[in-house]
Amino acid sequence: MSAFPIDLISDTATRPSAGMLAAMAGAETGDEQRGEDPTTLALCAEVARMLGMEDAIFLPSGTMCNQIAFLVHCRPGDEILAAANSHIFRSEGAGAAALAGAQIATIETESGIFTAEDVAHRLRAPRDRSPVSRLISVEQTTNFGGGAIWPLQVLADLRDLAQAEGLVLHMDGARLMNAAVGADVPAADFCQGFHSAWIDLSKGLGCPVGAVLAGSHEFIRRAWGWKHRLGGAMRQSGVLAAAGLYALAHNLPRLGEDHEKARRFTDLLRGTPGLGLSATPPETNIAFVDVSATGQSTDQIAMTLARHGIRLNSEGRGRFRVVTHLDVSMAEVEEAAFALIAAVERPGYA
Numbered sequence: 001m002s003a004f005p006i007d008l009i010s011d012t013a014t015r016p017s018a019g020m021l022a023a024m025a026g027a028e029t030g031d032e033q034r035g036e037d038p039t040t041l042a043l044c045a046e047v048a049r050m051l052g053m054e055d056a057i058f059l060p061s062g063t064m065c066n067q068i069a070f071l072v073h074c075r076p077g078d079e080i081l082a083a084a085n086s087h088i089f090r091s092e093g094a095g096a097a098a099l100a101g102a103q104i105a106t107i108e109t110e111s112g113i114f115t116a117e118d119v120a121h122r123l124r125a126p127r128d129r130s131p132v133s134r135l136i137s138v139e140q141t142t143n144f145g146g147g148a149i150w151p152l153q154v155l156a157d158l159r160d161l162a163q164a165e166g167l168v169l170h171m172d173g174a175r176l177m178n179a180a181v182g183a184d185v186p187a188a189d190f191c192q193g194f195h196s197a198w199i200d201l202s203k204g205l206g207c208p209v210g211a212v213l214a215g216s217h218e219f220i221r222r223a224w225g226w227k228h229r230l231g232g233a234m235r236q237s238g239v240l241a242a243a244g245l246y247a248l249a250h251n252l253p254r255l256g257e258d259h260e261k262a263r264r265f266t267d268l269l270r271g272t273p274g275l276g277l278s279a280t281p282p283e284t285n286i287a288f289v290d291v292s293a294t295g296q297s298t299d300q301i302a303m304t305l306a307r308h309g310i311r312l313n314s315e316g317r318g319r320f321r322v323v324t325h326l327d328v329s330m331a332e333v334e335e336a337a338f339a340l341i342a343a344v345e346r347p348g349y350a
C-alpha cells in the first residue's frame with residue numbers, strides 16, 4: 001500500500017490488479033529469445049495489428065523502445081528533430097547522443113506539438129560540416145506538453161515532408177492509446193507513414209512492466225540485434241506479456257474514464273484565485289496546474305497535500321503535473337481537487 005492513497009504523480013503509479021495477476025500466473029510460456037514464448041508472440045502480433053505495422057518486439061521499457069529505434073535508424077553524426085519538452089530530450093539520460101551518437105535539435109513548443117513547417121526550417125543542407133537531418137520524433141500524447149493529441153492533419157503534413165526529404169518518422173507512443181481513445185481514432189491511423197512506433201504497457205494500461213515497439217519486418221529484425229546487445233532479450237517473458245494482453249482487453253477500453261477524471265479535476269479548480277490552468281480542458285489524462293500566483297511554492301502545497309495522503313508532481317517553475325489513472329477513482333480525484341483548493345485558500349490547512 002502506498003503512503004499516498006491518492007497518487008496523481010504519474011500513471012506509472014498503477015499496480016497490477018487481481019485479474020491481471022491471475023492472467024500472469026496462468027500464462028503459457030517458452031524461451032522468448034528463441035521465439036518460443038507463445039504469449040509474447042501473441043502480444044507482439046496484437047500490437048503490430050493495432051498499430052498497422054508488419055511486426056513488433058517486446059521490450060522492458062519505453063525508454064528502450066526509443067533508444068533501440070534510434071540505434072536502428074540513426075548513425076553517429078545524425079540529427080533527430082524533437083520537441084524541446086520531449087521525453088527523449090529531457091528524461092532519457094541523453095541516450096540518443098550517448099548510444100546512437102545522434103544529437104537532438106529541439107523545437108520550442110508549449111504543447112509538445114510542432115508542424116511540418118517548424119521542421120522544414122530546421123532541416124540541414126547536405127554539407128560535410130553539418131549534422132545529417134535523419135529522424136523526426138513525435139510524442140503521442142505529449143507528456144510534458146500536457147497530454148495533447150497530435151491531430152491527424154499535422155501528422156499527414158509531417159509524413160509528406162518526411163517522404164519528400166527522405167526522413168525517418170518515429171513515434172514515442174508512450175500514451176498513444178490515450179490519444180486513440182481520446183480522439184476516437186484508431187491507433188493505426190496515427191501511425192500511418194511512420195517507420196516505428198511503440199506503446200507503453202506500464203503507464204495508463206496498468207502493467208507492472210513492458211512496452212512494445214513496432215515497425216517493418218526489417219526494422220524489427222534489426223531491433224532484435226540491439227535487444228540482445230543491450231541485455232533486453234528475455235526468457236519466459238510470457239508472464240509479463242500476459243499482463244499486456246490483459247491490459248489491452250480490460251484496461252484499454254476504460255482509458256476514457258481517466259480523461260474524464262482529468263477534466264473533472266480542472267473543472268473543479270477553475271475560478272480559484274491564484275490557480276493557473278490551460279484555457280482548454282485536458283484532452284487526455286494529464287493536466288498542469290500553475291500555483292506560482294498563490295504566494296506558496298509547489299513544495300509547500302505538496303507538503304500540505306501529503307498530510308492528506310495526496311501526492312502531486314512538482315514540475316518546477318511553480319507548476320504541478322497531475323496525471324489520472326485507473327488506481328484513482330473519480331471521488332478521489334474530486335477529493336484531491338478540493339484539498340488543493342483548501343491548501344491554496346487556507347495556507348497550511350491541517
Ligand SMILES: *Cc1c(COP(=O)(O)O)cnc(C)c1O
Binds near residue numbers: 061087
Ligand atoms: C514514460 C515515457 C517514456 C519512457 O517510458 P518508460 O517505460 O518509463 O521507460 C517515454 N516517453 C514518454 C512520452 C513517456 O511518458
